[in-house]
Amino acid sequence: MDFDGGDEIRFERLGRAGVVTLTRPQALNAVTHRMVKALDKALRAWERDDGVDVVIVKAEGRAFSAGGDILHIYEAGRAGQPPVEFFADEYRLNARINRFKKPYVALIDGIVMGGGVGISFHGSQRVMTENAQFAMPEVGIGFFPDVGASHLLPDLGGSFGMYLALTGNRIRHGDALWSGLATHTIKAEDQASFLDRLCATGDPETVLRGYFVPAKRETDQPALKAIARHFAQPSLSDIIASLERAAPADEFAAKTLATIRTRSPISLHVAWRQIGAGLTLSMDECMKMEFRILNRMLAGHDFYEGIRAAIIDKGSKPQWRPASLDAVRAADVDAYFAPLGERELDL
Numbered sequence: 001m002d003f004d005g006g007d008e009i010r011f012e013r014l015g016r017a018g019v020v021t022l023t024r025p026q027a028l029n030a031v032t033h034r035m036v037k038a039l040d041k042a043l044r045a046w047e048r049d050d051g052v053d054v055v056i057v058k059a060e061g062r063a064f065s066a067g068g069d070i071l072h073i074y075e076a077g078r079a080g081q082p083p084v085e086f087f088a089d090e091y092r093l094n095a096r097i098n099r100f101k102k103p104y105v106a107l108i109d110g111i112v113m114g115g116g117v118g119i120s121f122h123g124s125q126r127v128m129t130e131n132a133q134f135a136m137p138e139v140g141i142g143f144f145p146d147v148g149a150s151h152l153l154p155d156l157g158g159s160f161g162m163y164l165a166l167t168g169n170r171i172r173h174g175d176a177l178w179s180g181l182a183t184h185t186i187k188a189e190d191q192a193s194f195l196d197r198l199c200a201t202g203d204p205e206t207v208l209r210g211y212f213v214p215a216k217r218e219t220d221q222p223a224l225k226a227i228a229r230h231f232a233q234p235s236l237s238d239i240i241a242s243l244e245r246a247a248p249a250d251e252f253a254a255k256t257l258a259t260i261r262t263r264s265p266i267s268l269h270v271a272w273r274q275i276g277a278g279l280t281l282s283m284d285e286c287m288k289m290e291f292r293i294l295n296r297m298l299a300g301h302d303f304y305e306g307i308r309a310a311i312i313d314k315g316s317k318p319q320w321r322p323a324s325l326d327a328v329r330a331a332d333v334d335a336y337f338a339p340l341g342e343r344e345l346d347l
Contacts, residue, residue, distance in 0.1 A: 001013060001042075003038040003039070003041040003042040003045070004034070004037070004038050004041070005034060005035055005038030005039070006034055006038075007023060007024075008022075008023060008024050008032055008034055008035050008038075009021070009022055009023060009024075009034075009035045009038050009039060010023050011038070011042050013051070013052070014199040015199035015200050015201075015202070016051070016052070016053040016054060016199060016200070016201065016202025017052065017053070017054050017055070017056050017198060017199040017202060018042065018046040018049075018052045018054070018055045018056070019055075019056045019058070019195075019199070020039060020042065020055065020056065020057045020058070021057075021058055021059065021060060022035070022057075022058070022059040022060065022064070022065055023059075023060050025059075025060045025061025025062070025063070026061075027069075028061070028062075028063040028065065028066035028067075028111070029059045029060070029061065029063055029064065029065040029066065029116065030065065030066055030067055030068060030069045030070070030115070031065055031067070031068050031069065031090070031115035031116060031118070031119065032069045032072070033069075033083070033085075033086040033089065033090075036086070036089050036090045036093050037089060039093060039119065040089065040092070040093045040096060043055065043093075043096055043097070043100060046102070047100060047101055047102060052102065052202075053102065053103070053202030053203070054102060054103045054104075054105060054198060054202045054203070054204055055100070055102060055103070055104045055105065055123075056105045056106075056107060056195065056198060056199075057104070057105070057106045057107065057119060057120060057123070058106075058107040058109075058191075058195070059109075059110065061110070062110050062111075062131075063110040063111045063112075063116075064106075064108045064109065064110045064111065064112040064116055064120065064132070065111075065112055065113070065114075065115060065116025065119070065120075066111055066112075066113050066114070066116060067113045067114030067115045067116055068086075068090070068114055068115035068147075069115075070141070070307060070311065071307075071311060073086070073298075073307075074304060074307040074308075074311070074312075077298055077303070077304060078304060082298035082299070084294075084295065084298065087146075087291065087294050088291065088345055088346075090115065090118060090147065091118075091146075091147070091148075091287045091290060091291055091294075091345060092287075092345075092347060093118070093119065094118045094119070094122055094147050094148040094283075094287060095122075095148075095283055095284055095287050095347055097118075097119065097122040097123055098122040098148065098151070098283040099283070100123070100124075103123075103124050103125060103204045103205075104122075104123030104124050104125070105123065105124070105125040105127060105198065105204050106119075106120030106121065106123050106125070106126050106127065107127050107191060107194075107195070108120060108126065108127065108128045108129070108132045108134075108182075109128075109129040109131050109132060109188055109191060110131055110132060110133070111132075111133045111134075111135070111170075112132065112133070112134055112135075113134070113135045113136065113137060114136065114137070114138065114146075114147065115147055117134070117136060117147055117148075117149070117152070118146075118147025118148055119147075121148075121152055121181060122148055122151070122152070122283070124183075124204075125183050125184060125204050125205075125208065126176075126181065126182045126183050126184070127182070127183070127184045127185070127186055127194075127208070128173040128176055128177070128182045128184070128185050128186075128215075129173065129185070129186060129187065129188035129191065130172075130173055130185075130187065130188055130215070131188050132172070132173045132176070132182075133170045133171065133172055133173075134170065134171050134172075134175075134176050134181060134182075135164070135168060135169065135170040135171070136149050136153070136164055136165060136168065137168035137170075138168065138267065138271075139165070139166065139167075139168050139263040139264055139267040139268055139271055140168045140262065140263055140264075140306065140310070141264075141303065141306030141307055141309075141310050142264040142266075142267055142297075142300075142301075142302030142303045142304070142305055142306030142307075142318065142320065143264075143267060143297055143302075143303050143306065144267055144270050144271050144274060144290075144293055144294075144297060145164075145165045145271055145274070145275070146290045146293070146294060147290075148283060148286060148287060148290070149165065149274075149275070149278075149290075150274050150275060150277065150278030150281065150286040150289060150290055151278055151281070151282075151283045151286040151287075152181065153165050153275050153278070154275050154276070154278040154279040155180065155279075156179045156180055156181065157179070157180070158224055158227060158228035159227055159228050159230075159231035159232045160179045160224075160227060160228075160231075161179075161275060162231040162232075162239075162272070162275050162276075163227045163230075163231045163256075165271045165272075165274075165275045166231070166236075166239070166260055166263070166268055166271060166272065167256060167259045167260060167263075168259075168263065169259065171218065171219070172215075172218050173185050173215050174215035174216045174217045174218045175217055175218050175219050177214070177215050177217075178215075178217040184208050184211075184212050185212065185213055185214065185215040186208075186211045186212060186213055187211075187213055190211050193211075194207065194208075194211045197210070197211075222252070223252045226246065226250065226252050226253060226256075229242065230242045230243050230246070230253065230256070235272075236268060236269055236272040236325065237325070237326075239272070240257070240260070240325065243256055243257040243260070244257060264302040264306060264318070264320045265320055265322055265323070265324055265325045265327065265328050266300070266302055266320070266321075266322065266328055266332065266333075267302060267306075268325060269325070269328045269332075269333045270293055270297075270333060270336050273333060273337070274289065274290070274293065274337075277289065277337075284347050287345060287347065288344060288345045288347070289337065291340070291344070291345035292336065292337055292338065292339065292340055292344075292345075293336045293337065295340060295343065296335060296336045297336070301321045302318075302320055302321060305318050305319060305320065305321070306318050
């Protein structure tokens with residue numbers, strides 16, 4: 001079936017299912033504008049198609065999707081043409097998946113980050129194998145947890161979502177299941193027969209009952225308690241202060257603090273405020289807020305500096321501006337959330 005995804009994304013009708021496969025394994029299935037537009041078109045068609053009971057999204061290769069096509073975004077932005085339309089279409093797609101009327105099953109076997117999270121975790125069933133890893137590492141590249149992270153992360157108990165947003169740390173399938181990010185865990189070796197059954201019946205809940213294998217939480221109880229205590233603090237500076245107080249006697253707090261200290265100060269401030277705000281916003285309101293932030297990030301310094309350090313001059317140390325958390329003023333943060341007037345995201 002051709003929804004014009006080229007060789008980047010494949011669409012098939014198998015039994016009762018519309019099956020989407022990400023086919024850029026050599027690029028770790030990084031999400032491109034073409035993929036976004038093709039998937040959006042397929043979902044519109046399949047939502048109206050009585051022959052499709054369920055949509056399944058999976059990927060080729062060892063990653064589900066390691067994010068968006070960052071290098072392309074960097075180069076376009078540096079050339080004075082930041083790809084705002086790509087993000088507008090991507091955020092519209094995230095919102096469409098969230099309100100999709102049929103079961104939407106993401107099968108995640110490998111790493112899922114950033115843009116990959118946006119096309120999988122807003123669906124009704126998020127199924128992970130033991131090979132799966134989840135992260136929203138954007139604060140490490142001077143960006144912010146977008147693609148609906150404002151909607152996903154605030155709902156996780158014990159301030160786990162705030163912890164993930166401010167550290168960018170990776171978690172495995174057990175933590176994802178227990179926190180509520182994943183709805184089911186299955187064995188990697190069962191994927192093919194799981195897909196066959198699902199395509200034959202079109203009924204994910206019944207099929208998943210037969211394949212579900214519970215996974216243990218990887219983060220231990222003391223660490224979870226520490227996360228709940230530190231990351232529930234009423235401000236970003238209170239979170240840092242709480243970690244600083246615990247760090248001398250607590251290796252987890254010390255390590256977490258060291259991680260946060262390497263992240264972009266402005267990104268941390270924005271992410272803290274965005275995740276807090278998302279708690280009381282609808283998905284559509286979250287996407288509008290994220291689009292406001294995005295426009296400012298693409299016009300700023302740290303995103304390009306973060307990509308330069310991580311990808312262009314691999315492994316070099318980013319020079320963030322402002323350079324410290326204390327140097328970020330409230331007005332600087334407010335500016336990221338200000339309305340865009342005519343340029344607001346139209347959903």
